[in-house]
Amino acid sequence: MRSVPLNRIRRSLPSAALPDPEERARAEVADLLERRAVPAGARVAFTAGSRGIGGVVGVLRGAVRAAADRGCRPFLFAAMGSHGGGTPAGQRDVLDSLGITEEALGAPVVCSDRVADLGETGDPLPGLPVYFAEEAATADAVVAVNRIKPHTSFHGPHESGLLKMLSVGAGRARGAAMVHRLGWASMVDAIAAISSAVMARVPLIGGLGLVQDPYEGLAAIEALDAGRMAEGEARLLESARRLLPRLPVDDLDALVVREMGKSYSGCGMDTNVIGRLRLEGMAEPERPRIRCLAVLDLAEDSHGNATGMGLADFTTERLARAVDRGATYLNCLTSGGPQRAAVPMTYPDDAAVLAAMGDMLRPEREADVRLAVIDNTLALDEMWVSDPVLAEVAENEEAEVTERTPELRFDSGGRLLP
Numbered sequence: 001m002r003s004v005p006l007n008r009i010r011r012s013l014p015s016a017a018l019p020d021p022e023e024r025a026r027a028e029v030a031d032l033l034e035r036r037a038v039p040a041g042a043r044v045a046f047t048a049g050s051r052g053i054g055g056v057v058g059v060l061r062g063a064v065r066a067a068a069d070r071g072c073r074p075f076l077f078a079a080m081g082s083h084g085g086g087t088p089a090g091q092r093d094v095l096d097s098l099g100i101t102e103e104a105l106g107a108p109v110v111c112s113d114r115v116a117d118l119g120e121t122g123d124p125l126p127g128l129p130v131y132f133a134e135e136a137a138t139a140d141a142v143v144a145v146n147r148i149k150p151h152t153s154f155h156g157p158h159e160s161g162l163l164k165m166l167s168v169g170a171g172r173a174r175g176a177a178m179v180h181r182l183g184w185a186s187m188v189d190a191i192a193a194i195s196s197a198v199m200a201r202v203p204l205i206g207g208l209g210l211v212q213d214p215y216e217g218l219a220a221i222e223a224l225d226a227g228r229m230a231e232g233e234a235r236l237l238e239s240a241r242r243l244l245p246r247l248p249v250d251d252l253d254a255l256v257v258r259e260m261g262k263s264y265s266g267c268g269m270d271t272n273v274i275g276r277l278r279l280e281g282m283a284e285p286e287r288p289r290i291r292c293l294a295v296l297d298l299a300e301d302s303h304g305n306a307t308g309m310g311l312a313d314f315t316t317e318r319l320a321r322a323v324d325r326g327a328t329y330l331n332c333l334t335s336g337g338p339q340r341a342a343v344p345m346t347y348p349d350d351a352a353v354l355a356a357m358g359d360m361l362r363p364e365r366e367a368d369v370r371l372a373v374i375d376n377t378l379a380l381d382e383m384w385v386s387d388p389v390l391a392e393v394a395e396n397e398e399a400e401v402t403e404r405t406p407e408l409r410f411d412s413g414g415r416l417l418p
Contacts, residue, residue, distance in 0.1 A: 001408070002351075003359030003366045006373070006384040008403040008411055009393065013381050017217025021055045025062030028208060028223035029143065029228070033070050036205040036305040040071030042140035045133075047165055048109060050080035050094045052263025052301065053147045056217035057099045062105045063145060063208060076100065079137045079144075080168040082334040083262075083305075085316060085327055086173030088112050097301050098138045110135050115172050118201045118221040121193035128182075128190065130197045131175035132166075137202055144170075144207035151241045152271040153279055155335070156188035157234045158195075160266070162207035162224070167194035174333070184282050199226050209236045214245040214381060221374075228254045246273060247372065250287040254294070254357050256373040258416070260308055261299025262320075263378075267340055268293065268308025270377040276311045278339045292360050295344070296416065298322040299376075307331040310342035313360075314353045320346050349414030371392065373416070379418050 018024050038044065046060065053059075060076065067074035077394045084090030091111040095101070102109050115244050116137040117127040118130040135141050146161045146169075148294035151159035158164065166188065168176050179190050198204065204226045220239060224232035247255075260268035275288040298306050309315060320343060332341040336416025347353045354379065363369050373384040382402075393399050409417040 001354050001366055001368060001371070003370050003407045004386050005279040005367060006370050006371070006386060006405050007390045008242050008382065008384050009390065009399045010382050010402050011248065011380070012059070012398045014213040014243060014280050015215055015217065016213045016219035016243065017215065019390070020218065020223060021218045022058035022062040024221045025059040025208060026066045027275055028221055029063040029066035030069070032143070032206045032223040032225070033066060033072070036072065036141070038072060038141050038205065042072045044074045044140040045073045045141065046074060046076045047079040047144045047146065047170060048076040048095055048100050049146055049165060049169055050083040050262065051147060051266070052098060053210060054212060055218050056210075057104055059101065059210065059218070059221065060145060061105050063143065064105050069104070072141075076105065077133050077263070078111045078172075079133060079165055080111075081171065081176030082173040085115060093303060102206070106288065109410060111170055115174050118197060121197045122402070123193065125186065125189040125193040127191060129178060130194055130201070131171040131178070132181070132198055132202055133170050133172060136170065137234045140203060142202055142204045144204070146207070146212045147212060148236045149212070150237070150272050151246055152265055152267045153335070154184045154187045154283070158188070158191055158230065159237060162209055162229055163191050163195040163233060163235050166198045166204070168228045169196070176251050177334050181275075182214050184279055188363060199229075201275070207233075211240045211243065212261060212317065213243050218376065219243060219405045242296060244272060246410065247288050247387055248385075248397060249372075250289060250369075251362070252288065252290045252371060252372055252389070253361055253370040254372075255290045256354070256371070256416070257293070257295045257312070257375070257377065258375050259299050260306070260376065261302035262293045262305055262307070262375045263299055263301050265308065265378070267285050267311070267337075268302070268306060269311055271311070272379070273377040274311060278311055279337050280339075294357060295319065296350050296353065303327065305331055307335075307339070308340050309344060310340040312344045312390065314356055315346050316347055316350060316353055317348050342384045350416040351410045351414040354408055355415070381390060
């Protein structure tokens with residue numbers, strides 16, 4: 001499939017980034033602490049997650065500063081479920097890679113696998129054990145901090161956000177394993193039941209909800225009181241849904257993703273973008289419809305966690321060599337999606353992968369292939385598209401063609417050129 005003419009396009013996606021996220025976070029947390037009358041000297045615990053969120057270090061630094069300015073004793077605690085292998089050392093490695101360190105934030109960052117047993121849930125899913133990070137459960141005040149966005153495995157009024165962090169992330173490996181044993185079909189009720197129990201039994205005063213725009217800028221930073229967190233998160237989720245970047249067309253013969261990784265999505269590639277779930281008992285999305293999908297590389301900051309590679313049909317030996325099976329298998333077994341750890345058909349290099357995709361599609365004319373090449377599933381403002389895709393894009397949205405090539409280009413090692 002080398003002879004497919006391609007056009008590099010730049011799309012006009014909505015940009016809504018705040019001018020000073022750190023200051024906004026400081027002001028929002030300061031107001032929250034004031035509203036809840038948190039006294040000087042109080043130990044205030046902030047969650048530290050494993051997601052690569054643009055500007056998160058500044059946000060956490062602002063939140064810590066608000067607590068310190070009030071005379072409180074802030075600290076951060078690892079709230080990432082089984083990520084980092086579920087171990088203190090693994091958690092520390094992940095947080096260090098994200099820049100979430102004591103030196104950067106001016107407050108201790110606690111990594112541990114210890115959890116407090118908070119009893120059982122009530123409605124809407126009674127009888128579930130409730131676990132919460134031990135050092136945070138004994139703090140004087142807890143503030144959840146997380147990005148709110150559509151989830152890659154389930155949909156409901158609360159998806160990836162503050163309530164899920166309280167229910168799954170803060171329960172660490174033990175809590176995450178328990179929740180994911182229920183299956184994705186039960187996730188909405190599990191989050192509602194566990195987060196409700198956590199709010200009743202932990203000194204949670206609220207959360208700091210973050211919403212990103214298509215360029216990974218923070219478009220919203222809002223402190224939500226614990227009593228109105230569910231309502232506020234549902235509202236912010238709708239904002240995030242409107243800002244979620246998507247492919248410009250719904251039908252493709254082939255999609256090539258240059259790089260996958262945890263910093264782009266919890267399952268390596270955002271299922272809302274690629275239109276694939278591959279989870280037992282869950283219906284596949286209606287759109288987009290992609291006949292074959294290739295992923296070429298794994299981001300270094302994923303630390304070998306290749307969760308989601310099983311969503312692709314083709315990959316490279318380069319990616320396969322980068323996989324840490326232990327981290328990947330633990331993540332997929334915990335989340336109940338072993339199919340996502342499956343290794344796709346593997347070829348020596350990018351050129352061989354594209355050739356295999358051509359063998360699968362067998363087009364009468366390569367120029368008619370509906371092909372798109374993206375850097376990752378988070379950066380969708382620029383991409384390469386074939387002529388048939390370009391024609392459809394031009395009909396539906398504003399896009400500028402910045403470069404054109406008569407065929408796919410590879411370097412001497414068989415890597416697809418930018």
